[in-house]
Amino acid sequence: MPDASAPAAPRFRSGAGRICLDFLRTLRLRGTDGATEELDTGEALAAWVAQLGPYPDGTAVPVPAPDALREARAVREAVHALLTAARSPAGPAGCPPGERELLNRAAAVAPPVPVLVADGTLAWTAGDPVGAVLADVARDALALATSPALDRVRACSGAHCAAWFLDTSRPGNRRWCSMETCGNQSKKQTWRTKHAASP
Numbered sequence: 523m524p525d526a527s528a529p530a531a532p533r534f535r536s537g538a539g540r541i542c543l544d545f546l547r548t549l550r551l552r553g554t555d556g557a558t559e560e561l562d563t564g565e566a567l568a569a570w571v572a573q574l575g576p577y578p579d580g581t582a583v584p585v586p587a588p589d590a591l592r593e594a595r596a597v598r599e600a601v602h603a604l605l606t607a608a609r610s611p612a613g614p615a616g617c618p619p620g621e622r623e624l625l626n627r628a629a630a631v632a633p634p635v636p637v638l639v640a641d642g643t644l645a646w647t648a649g650d651p652v653g654a655v656l657a658d659v660a661r662d663a664l665a666l667a668t669s670p671a672l673d674r675v676r677a678c679s680g681a682h683c684a685a686w687f688l689d690t691s692r693p694g695n696r697r698w699c700s701m702e703t704c705g706n707q708s709k710k711q712t713w714r715t716k717h718a719a720s721p
Contacts, residue, residue, distance in 0.1 A: 539688030
């Protein structure tokens with residue numbers, strides 16, 4: 523029986539190493555027949571911002587209007603277009619003009635603001651919590667696409683993943699977005715295949 527006192531598992535995946543790469547993960551299995559939209563409602567977008575944004579736990583993120591949800595998805599696809607171009611021979615200059623303009627516009631919005639709380643801790647606030655985090659996403663994508671760190675962006679080798687992540691390992695040969703999920707699944711599959719072939 524599940525432990526009712528245990529914290530709920532995070533709804534959205536994180537740990538890609540950059541917030542723009544985590545945001546890309548909200549379209550799971552991109553480019554496949556099994557692609558799944560995680561930002562299917564304004565409530566889902568607000569939940570993503572609450573989970574992955576810099577705001578204190580328990581911060582109520584207002585549910586954005588439908589046009590803001592469409593804008594958020596458009597920013598996500600612009601991030602994908604930019605990083606795809608940046609990783610190609612064309613480089614960042616190969617980003618389509620519309621997507622470049624959208625990212626520049628999103629990046630110009632005021633990001634979350636740091637506030638020193640009376641107890642000495644740092645908190646973050648914003649008049650528009652969703653727009654502010656999208657500004658962080660856009661700024662992060664622009665910075666990543668034009669930095670040497672881009673060479674460390676990898677696609678997960680998981681058979682049912684392909685999410686991008688930043689490889690910060692010293693040798694630079696990390697294969698999976700997460701050892702706990704894709705890495706373990708791959709190792710289990712290798713073990714099953716090996717033992718199924720054994721006499």
